[in-house]
Amino acid sequence: MIFKCKNCGGNVIYSPDKEKMFCPYCDGEDCQEVSDARQGIEVCSNCGGEIHINDYTSASQCPYCKNYLIFDERVEGEYAPHLILPFKVSKEAVKKSIREKFKSSIFAPSDFFSEAKLDGMQGMYVPFWMYDYTAHGLYDGECTKVRSWTSGDRRYTETSVYHVVREFEVAFDKMPVDASDALPDSTMDLMEPYDYKALEAFKADYMSGFFAEKYNQSADTMEYRAKEKAKKNTMDMIYQSIVGYTHRRPAKEFVTAERTDLNYALLPVWIYSYRYKDQTYQFHVNGQTGKIVGKVPIVPAKVMGYGATVFGLIFSIGLMLRFVLSII
Numbered sequence: 254m255i256f257k258c259k260n261c262g263g264n265v266i267y268s269p270d271k272e273k274m275f276c277p278y279c280d281g282e283d284c285q286e287v288s289d290a291r292q293g294i295e296v297c298s299n300c301g302g303e304i305h306i307n308d309y310t311s312a313s314q315c316p317y318c319k320n321y322l323i324f325d326e327r328v329e330g331e332y333a334p335h336l337i338l339p340f341k342v343s344k345e346a347v348k349k350s351i352r353e354k355f356k357s358s359i360f361a362p363s364d365f366f367s368e369a370k371l372d373g374m375q376g377m378y379v380p381f382w383m384y385d386y387t388a389h390g391l392y393d394g395e396c397t398k399v400r401s402w403t404s405g406d407r408r409y410t411e412t413s414v415y416h417v418v419r420e421f422e423v424a425f426d427k428m429p430v431d432a433s434d435a436l437p438d439s440t441m442d443l444m445e446p447y448d449y450k451a452l453e454a455f456k457a458d459y460m461s462g463f464f465a466e467k468y469n470q471s472a473d474t475m476e477y478r479a480k481e482k483a484k485k486n487t488m489d490m491i492y493q494s495i496v497g498y499t500h501r502r503p504a505k506e507f508v509t510a511e512r513t514d515l516n517y518a519l520l521p522v523w524i525y526s527y528r529y530k531d532q533t534y535q536f537h538v539n540g541q542t543g544k545i546v547g548k549v550p551i552v553p554a555k556v557m558g559y560g561a562t563v564f565g566l567i568f569s570i571g572l573m574l575r576f577v578l579s580i581i
Contacts, residue, residue, distance in 0.1 A: 254323040255299050256285040256461045264299075264320040266462025269340040269540075274458055285458065297322060309433065312378065312465035321461050332467045334455040336518035337378070338447060340463065340540045344374055347523045347538050355549050362529055365549065370527060376540060378465035378519035379436060382472045383427040383449075384479040385514035390487040392419040394503035396495060415498070419491045427452070427516065428479040432468035436522070436537070438478070443546045444539045447520060451541065455519070465519060472515055484508040 256265040256274065263278030265285035274285045288298070295304055302317035311327035314320070328334065342350075348371045355366070364370055396417045401410045427449050431441040453459075487508045495501060521540025525547070526533055536547030 254325050254457060255288045255320050256458065257288045259284045259286050264461070266321060267339065267459050268462075269343045270346075272339070272341075274461070285461075309435070309466045309469045310464070311467045312460045312463060314464070321463070323457050323460050323465075327467045328455075328457060328460075333517075334380075334519050335516040336383070336452045337455045337459050338449070338452050338518065338520050338541060339459045340376055340521040341451075342521075342523070342538070342540055342543045344372075344376065344523065346543065347374065347525075348372075350538070350543050350545060351525065351536065354545055362527075365527060371525065374523055374525040376463040377522050377524055378460060378463055379441065379522050380432040380466055380468040381429045381518045381520050382432045382468070382470075382475055382479070383429050383516040383518050384425075384472075384476065384483075384512055386425040386428060386480070386483045386510045387513055388421075388423045388425060388483050388487040388508055388510040390419075390421045390423070390484075390491050390508040391506060392417070392491045392495065392503060393505040394501065396498035396502070397500045398497070399499040417495060417498075417501075419494055421487060421491055421494075423483075423487050423490065424513075425483045425486070425510075427518075428482055429518075429520070430475045430478045432470050432472075432475060432517070433466050434469060435466055440535075440537050440546055441522075444522065444537055444544055447539065447541050452518060460519075463521075468517065472517075476512070480510050480512075483510040 257263070258265050258276040258279060258281055260281045261276065261279040263276050265274050265276045265281070267273075268275035271282065274283050275281070276284055295306065296302070297304055297315040297318060297320065299320045299322070300315060300318040302315055304313060304315060304322070306313050309327075310324070311332070312321065312323045315322060326332075351371065352366050394417060396415050398413045398415070399410065401408065403409070429445070429447070429449075431438050487510070488506070491506075523538035523540055525536040525538070527536070528534075534548065536545060538545050
């Protein structure tokens with residue numbers, strides 16, 4: 254599937270800035286029509302060029318004609334997403350944010366912020382499972398309050414013991430879990446939160462101009478992570494309601510979580526890969542909020558040079574002070 258411009262035949266893509274489909278060739282807006290001539294997932298349906306993709310790629314870019322392709326068979330049937338969160342932050346905005354965030358990183362490689370490097374950044378839709386739960390939590394135990402005071406020359410301590418019971422029922426809507434092994438779960442967790450109220454019913458239009466993957470981890474396989482989150486959040490709510498006590502000693506506490514719904518969604522991520530000294534440094538940016546996750550590489554020579562400069566400065570100041578003191 255390719256979105257072609259009805260006016261000039263160019264490749265129409267989704268623009269996060271305009272929040273609509275846009276033709277970068279003639280500046281047309283909402284001028285797309287679908288060209289879905291299917292020639293297989295390893296051949297560009299626009300120019301016939303050979304495309305090398307992995308087993309899970311659902312959207313990519315032809316290296317020859319530069320058209321963005323969406324592979325129908327990987328967004329249909331069992332792989333059809335229910336929901337999508339469109340990109341809200343453009344590539345240019347992300348470039349600016351990265352330069353601003355790391356502008357004080359004086360030991361970074363000189364070309365880390367270069368236009369050529371940053372322009373290689375790719376926008377990707379990452380597959381997520383989104384679980385709905387009804388959780389039931391119970392705390393039953395003893396809590397104590399301890400107070401001390403002094404009267405005359407004596408010190409008194411009073412300990413009051415209370416039987417405390419808390420029972421909560423909590424509904425969780427769209428608890429997200431990364432459904433791909435292409436990106437580390439820990440990284441995806443760090444990019445949260447997304448505003449899930451902005452989720453929309455899936456439309457392939459939003460994928461044009463970006464890369465994407467279909468899920469490669471089943472909902473049943475990944476559910477343990479969502480259930481753990483739901484249980485932890487429920488118990489945290491219970492503990493937050495038990496305030497004003499010195500000690501807490503539970504006799505019984507548990508949380509159960511029952512799944513009530515499941516959705517397959519695509520969430521937006523910008524990925525900037527920088528290669529330095531045979532190591533790849535990856536930066537991931539939340540495509541909705543602009544939150545950046547990543548660590549800047551350090552050039553050892555710059556660190557040594559900076560240290561030598563500081564040492565030289567201190568040494569020079571020391572010599573000046575000795576000279577001033579010698580003539581006083």
